[in-house]
Amino acid sequence: MTSTDVAFWLCASVSVVAGALVFYVDSMARATYALAVSFVAVGVALLLMGQAYMGVIVILMMVMEMAVMAVYMVMFMGMNPALMPMSMVHSHRSSVAAAIGTFVLLGAGAVLVPWPTRRGAPPADVTAALGEAIMESHMIVMITMGAVMVATIVAGVALSSHRTRYDRLGDDLDRRPADDPQPGGVGR
Amino acid sequence: MTDSLSLIFVAPVVAALALVALSVAGVSAALEARDAGRPISSGMTIPLRETARLLRQRPRRTVSADRLLWRSASTAVIPLAVLIVAFVPLGAHALVDHPLGVVWVNALDVVAWAVMWLIGWGANSVTGLVGGYRFLALAVGYELPLMFALTAPVIAAGSLDLAQIAATQDGLWFVVWMPVAFATYCWGVLGFSLRPPMDPGAATDLGGGILSELAGVDRLLVLGGRYALLVAGSAAAVPLFLGGGAGPTLPAWAWVLAKTLLLSLLLVLAGRRLPTLRPDKVLELGWVVVLPLVVAQDLVVATIAVATG
């Protein structure tokens, strides 16, 4: 049992326990940050696997997501009692069954599959090797895909907004300044 | 994490951080004293007197406060600053030498999102809550430009290692040919340290925002933590844009200290001259004006990097 093994088991248990705590704590803020702790533990586990870049990116992204979730939590959940008993589950029995089933399946796969033994040593740049293994010749597609996804998200939000640019700028698109309930800072 | 400095350097680094933070706070207070018509020297000792005052004050508790989240967040601000400084190379090595230093610094300043919001939330008070959300709104506005600004020196140096980036600036500091990235980075530093003008989450027009229910040691930790984050952000800017420890005569660590101090002072002085920026203004500014400018800056840097091989 090397120190890496100990650290891994620690991260694994923190991750599972924190994930379970999301459904037991009494407040949305605690649930959000219990989830953040769970994700950070997964990030640390990735660091232990030698995937430094993946690990730190998981930590960064997950903390930021949890912080943004705090915004959505208030926007869409309305009643948001602090330190009040609340129930976070729906269709209790079927979801417990699905969760246990999935865990057993994946766990069985992780434990029972005959993993090959390592041949040779890990390459010098683990992140580059991982990237190449996943994306191979489609690397440039993947890179542009990121920008395309951002554009798609922005376009989707713009399309789904119930105020169109005609509401903002008038029928001839010439009203300046724009008629916004909350004006921004640039004067568009 | 090989070649890091040994752990005995932790204490001097933390002490240096505290010293610079106190000096910067002192200068800010000295200007305040001059505004009030008192001599500047009386202002310089104000941070020490405030520290004494807050150490004597009893911490407060509010009704139904989420004590776990509130206290853990208010104590986390200073350690966050120390962790950021740990990645800054003082000479050849940092406290924590990591090939992905830039990404770690970025991850740490994102943790500030969580910490500041939790300080606002934890107190169960309207002004704290509103302050926390004002901070988040601001953060959504400055964070993406900050991330793109961090990409510029990385592209120019071809590495995510802060020591490597500092070394590549032998000759021409990055601040000279990527000024937009530097300015955006500084703006982001003011943002995550909640210093004026990026302080709507803690400003007077909200009764102190996230600070409104803090007293005693907790208040000291958060107020000091704001300065510490400002200094830590400036320290991280030194290898990224200001040439690291390069400079004649003095040893590298002295140059890093000097540059950190100068940049922090500059940020505090410039910040005082601007009114508190309101989140609805900053959001549009950040996404519609600053972000395209920084992406354009990245394009220029990338072109130059490719052209010079």
Next chain:
Amino acid sequence: MGLIEVLSRAASSRAHVLIAEAPGAFRERVALERALDRRGWCTAESVADADVLAVVGEPGEALADVVEHVWGQMSEPRTRFHLRDEAQMDALLSGAEEQLCGTTRRIAEPDLRRGFTPSADDMPHEMSGGDGDHQGHDMAGGHDHSAMMPDGIPLAEGAEDRDGLEMDELHLPLGPVLAHWPAGLVLRVTLHGDVVVDAEVEQLAVHAGTPAAADDMTTRAARLLDAAGAVLTLAGLPSESARARRLRDRCIDRDVTIGRDVITLGERIARRRSLRWVLGGLTVTGSHGGVERLQDRLAALFEQARAALDGEEPSPAIGPAALPELVRGQELAAVRLWVAAMMPALAVDDRGSVAHD
């Protein structure tokens, strides 16, 4: 005990003072602020930040209750004094400093004081005792309210906000003991998030013995400059605010030659593009239908101060009853800015009147 003494001396040399101003005590409050500046003390930005509670003028009964309440929320070491007359000021301040220095920190168990519960006045009388045996007893509606009232504070009700989302409604009383706020004014706002949807204004009654003194021209000008200084502090420009307050001090000292300086400062502030941009979207729709911008109101404050010093008649005041309509739809910080800008217009006369809307 050398270290503790050094610490105490250093701490009490930089005390934060929370000023509770009673209506009609404007000159005394300004004198106190000047004395604080001379001593190196400063005003507290919130109750948690305060060491000293300074009651200025003669508070009426309601204000005195609020002051007691605020006193209960301050952290030890704390002290208080009551300033009625400018002559006593130095003695009171020195006394306060001695008190702060001498108060040894109690290392006893936490000092649990039952603080403010927002709707204490709305709750049935039986609940405010907080005795566990009374749970479920005598509650309207029949079900167990105590489960829905953590620590005696009822949960917020939801309501649709301006974007159609269901947000909790928060009730927040602003004032009367608040920095950069008119004396004796209480504005109870209903918030959806940080947007005010409803407001109720109340001017606390003054003490029975307060003479109704009309302001002379220098005091009027001083009030206007004080309001300008308050707006500038709230906007985050401490040096400009200090300049405005220095002019205010010169007004109080009956220096009538400062008309030029007032104009210069007003123009200088109007020229600051960053301030114009930040205050940009803040408008109110007046009762006459016109839209007024905050930066215009700020410039008007300087203009009216110059006019007051030249002996011109003041423009008609709007009175506090107009306030709820003006703040509807503003966000919380903007409300503070607007009330500070309208401070001179709201102080109809110092007798005040109870106005509900």
